[in-house]
Amino acid sequence: MADDINRQRVLNFFAAYYGGDVEAAVKCCAEDMLLMVYLPVELFPHLGPQRGRKAVADLMAVLDARYSQRRHEVPFLVADSQRAAAIVDVTYTKRDDGRVIRLPSGNFLELRGGLITEIRCFFDTIDWVEQLSGRDLVGPLLRETGPALRPPGRITPPLAPAK
Amino acid sequence: MTEHSLWRFSRALHRAINERQFAEIEPLIDEDVDWTIHGPVELFPYFGSRRGKAAVLEVIRQIADRVRVHRFDREQIMLGREAASSLLRYSLTVLDTNKPVRVRLAHFAQFREGRLSSMRILIDSYELAEQTVYPPHMRMVAVSA
Numbered sequence A: 001m002a003d004d005i006n007r008q009r010v011l012n013f014f015a016a017y018y019g020g021d022v023e024a025a026v027k028c029c030a031e032d033m034l035l036m037v038y039l040p041v042e043l044f045p046h047l048g049p050q051r052g053r054k055a056v057a058d059l060m061a062v063l064d065a066r067y068s069q070r071r072h073e074v075p076f077l078v079a080d081s082q083r084a085a086a087i088v089d090v091t092y093t094k095r096d097d098g099r100v101i102r103l104p105s106g107n108f109l110e111l112r113g114g115l116i117t118e119i120r121c122f123f124d125t126i127d128w129v130e131q132l133s134g135r136d137l138v139g140p141l142l143r144e145t146g147p148a149l150r151p152p153g154r155i156t157p158p159l160a161p162a163k
Numbered sequence B: 001m002t003e004h005s006l007w008r009f010s011r012a013l014h015r016a017i018n019e020r021q022f023a024e025i026e027p028l029i030d031e032d033v034d035w036t037i038h039g040p041v042e043l044f045p046y047f048g049s050r051r052g053k054a055a056v057l058e059v060i061r062q063i064a065d066r067v068r069v070h071r072f073d074r075e076q077i078m079l080g081r082e083a084a085s086s087l088l089r090y091s092l093t094v095l096d097t098n099k100p101v102r103v104r105l106a107h108f109a110q111f112r113e114g115r116l117s118s119m120r121i122l123i124d125s126y127e128l129a130e131q132t133v134y135p136p137h138m139r140m141v142a143v144s145a
Helices: A002-019 A022-027 A053-066 A125-133 A138-145 B005-019 B053-066 B125-132
Strands: A029-038 A067-079 A083-094 A100-112 A115-123 B029-038 B048-051 B067-079 B083-094 B099-112 B115-123
Touching: A002 A022, A002 A067, A002 A083, A002 A100, A002 A115, A022 A029, A022 A053, A029 A053, A053 A067, A053 A083, A067 B067, A067 B083, A083 B067, A100 A125, A100 B083, A100 B099, A100 B115, A115 A125, A125 B125, B005 B053, B005 B067, B005 B083, B005 B099, B005 B115, B029 B053, B048 B053, B053 B067, B067 B099, B099 B125
Parallel strands: A029 A115, B029 B115
Antiparallel strands: A067 A083, A083 A100, A100 A115, B029 B048, B067 B083, B083 B099, B099 B115
């Protein structure tokens, strides 16, 4: 029963968060909630662990400023009386160039007294950086080094430089 | 109380990777399993999506050809009736270079009658690439995003 209620609470939060309803989103969160986005700090120095409902509101303001449309699907969600884990597949449309970005995110949440006390968001970081920056990170690497983590004893030469 | 399918699968997976013993994991994978490791497939060819037991076993073999697991810590864990998720911190050794690698990943698994029917893995691919492939002069700089 508590599992079903928390499951719905988490779905409500995602709907408010990705729907741009700041008031509804922060109402789902505890005052001292922890928001942790796992992205490389050297690339995203403004992100990292943050506390409080304002952190959620601030992040939503950033999303609203940069993306004209946000859609989300939740293909995986499991919840119990205290925690939940979910995959959220998000589609953003960038305001400045109309580019569409599709990103899966892994989310781990903790709940207490009907409110979210902790959200940890996890991503495939190269995909995230490539899509946000519009830069190809993998191509130059492949040309210089070839595929990573080769089996022992097998030497794969780097790909020829692009002409 | 029955043991959760995740624990059986996790033990068998690590045995397959570290000892190349695949007999234990083979019956724990559904014939129609959906499997995805999100990440750059051009850099890590065993990433990407696979369908079916044979294809997934081949991916596990390819991973076993390349790394050994030293330890892993579950930073977050969520168990459902036939589902499980973890946020994990792995310490690995790359067999080709003998280099230690530390990487964080999240998995989202679904089971059917005790067998893995779906697995999605998100990996901090930047952290992995930085430790395994990026030459120092190609390290990335901050992006305003």
